[in-house]
Amino acid sequence: MNSILRKSYNLTRHAGRKWLSLSTRLSSEQDIVHFPDNADIKIPVYAASPNETIETQRSRLLYQSRKRGMLENDLILSTFAAAQLNKMTKQQLDAYDKLINTARNDWDIYYWVTGKESTPKEFDTDIMEMLKEHVKKSKGMRIKQPDLP
Numbered sequence: 001m002n003s004i005l006r007k008s009y010n011l012t013r014h015a016g017r018k019w020l021s022l023s024t025r026l027s028s029e030q031d032i033v034h035f036p037d038n039a040d041i042k043i044p045v046y047a048a049s050p051n052e053t054i055e056t057q058r059s060r061l062l063y064q065s066r067k068r069g070m071l072e073n074d075l076i077l078s079t080f081a082a083a084q085l086n087k088m089t090k091q092q093l094d095a096y097d098k099l100i101n102t103a104r105n106d107w108d109i110y111y112w113v114t115g116k117e118s119t120p121k122e123f124d125t126d127i128m129e130m131l132k133e134h135v136k137k138s139k140g141m142r143i144k145q146p147d148l149p
Contacts, residue, residue, distance in 0.1 A: 070106040
């Protein structure tokens with residue numbers, strides 16, 4: 001595979017506006033999709049790690065749940081991950097992985113789990129239901145991230 005250095009774009013929606021930030025990563029042309037509203041914007045495609053052990057996947061997802069770049073999701077996802085990751089099956093871990101690592105932005109995830117927007121069919125899974133239930137039950141208790149084990 002011929003790899004080249006590309007700029008990848010992270011889109012964030014805030015108060016109805018779209019903000020654009022740049023990050024650099026090594027990728028190939030097959031790893032890039034174009035943003036629907038602007039063909040010049042390229043977004044990396046989500047790719048699962050097939051050789052990753054379940055323990056490594058849980059550790060990675062725990063870290064990624066804590067470091068979202070948006071405090072609201074840091075708190076929601078980190079408390080959810082601390083409570084649920086060790087109980088999840090491989091299929092559930094894969095669905096959670098896809099949810100938090102697909103080329104979507106954090107505001108979308110936040111709006112879906114809080115019920116502000118309807119969840120797209122591809123993410124309307126048992127994991128999303130677990131997240132929504134977690135948000136309902138833990139209101140007011142998400143003031144800090146849980147300690148790492």
